[in-house]
Amino acid sequence: xxxxxxxxxxxxxxxxxxxxxxxxxxxxxxxxxxxxxxxxxxxxxxxxxxxxxxxxxxxxxxxxxxxxxxxxxxxxxxxxxxxxxxxxxxxxxxxxxxxxxxxxxxxxxxxxxx
Amino acid sequence: xxxxxxxxxxxxxxxxxxxxxxxxxxxxxxxxxxxxxxxxxxxxxxxxxxxxxxxxxxxxxxxxxxxxxxxxxxxxxxxxxxxxxxxxxxxxxxxxxxxxxxxxxxxxxxxxxxxx
Numbered sequence: 001x002x003x004x005x006x007x008x009x010x011x012x013x014x015x016x017x018x019x020x021x022x023x024x025x026x027x028x029x030x031x032x033x034x035x036x037x038x039x040x041x042x043x044x045x046x047x048x049x050x051x052x053x054x055x056x057x058x059x060x061x062x063x064x065x066x067x068x069x070x071x072x073x074x075x076x077x078x079x080x081x082x083x084x085x086x087x088x089x090x091x092x093x094x095x096x097x098x099x100x101x102x103x104x105x106x107x108x109x110x111x112x113x114x
Numbered sequence: 115x116x117x118x119x120x121x122x123x124x125x126x127x128x129x130x131x132x133x134x135x136x137x138x139x140x141x142x143x144x145x146x147x148x149x150x151x152x153x154x155x156x157x158x159x160x161x162x163x164x165x166x167x168x169x170x171x172x173x174x175x176x177x178x179x180x181x182x183x184x185x186x187x188x189x190x191x192x193x194x195x196x197x198x199x200x201x202x203x204x205x206x207x208x209x210x211x212x213x214x215x216x217x218x219x220x221x222x223x224x225x226x227x228x229x230x
Binding site: 034043044046049091093101102103104105106107108 | 146148150156157158159160163202204217218220221222223
């Protein structure tokens with residue numbers, strides 16, 4: 001149990017384009033989903049927390065207009081990187097939890113912006 | 115500022131030995147503690163969760179929690195080369211009144227290397 005998937009697993013895009021990443025909890029209903037970013041050889045950095053049906057809460061320094069998060073259902077959250085630039089290239093990882101319990105991570109999405 | 119501290123390592127142990135990973139946290143009211151393993155290039159994978167003082171064993175892994183000392187550790191017995199990874203300690207963030215905020219505070223991780 002507690003399987004979280006992400007799609008796509010990797011994406012290469014041109015600078016200025018937008019990229020959407022999906023995060024799904026496959027076998028449980030996730031009341032809360034989290035989005036993290038990890039640069040090479042660095043620790044996980046929480047970007048935002050989203051609860052189903054409400055607006056995401058962004059961490060300090062994370063631009064909400066650039067990283068659009070939608071948590072439309074208890075099993076799906078999406079992160080859209082708008083007008084991506086090379087500095088947005090990173091490993092994006094989502095996690096899901098139910099009722100503020102253990103977080104289960106998705107496999108991550110590698111984004112490369114050329 | 116709530117913090118979770120880990121020795122970054124690398125911690126190198128020979129195959130078959132016990133690896134001991136340590137973590138301290140600053141938020142005295144934290145109630146939930148987690149150890150995640152992250153292989154290079156992969157996302158974190160949950161190994162153990164612990165909520166009460168004392169030891170919790172799962173196979174070769176033992177988590178130890180001491181809330182008075184604000185200290186949580188992970189012991190890996192009979193270490194294998196496949197255990198080589200970065201181990202992340204995570205603590206559940208709490209509101210002042212004790213309710214869970216839901217998000218985790220992660221340490222920077224300890225890199226473990228098990229030599230054959």
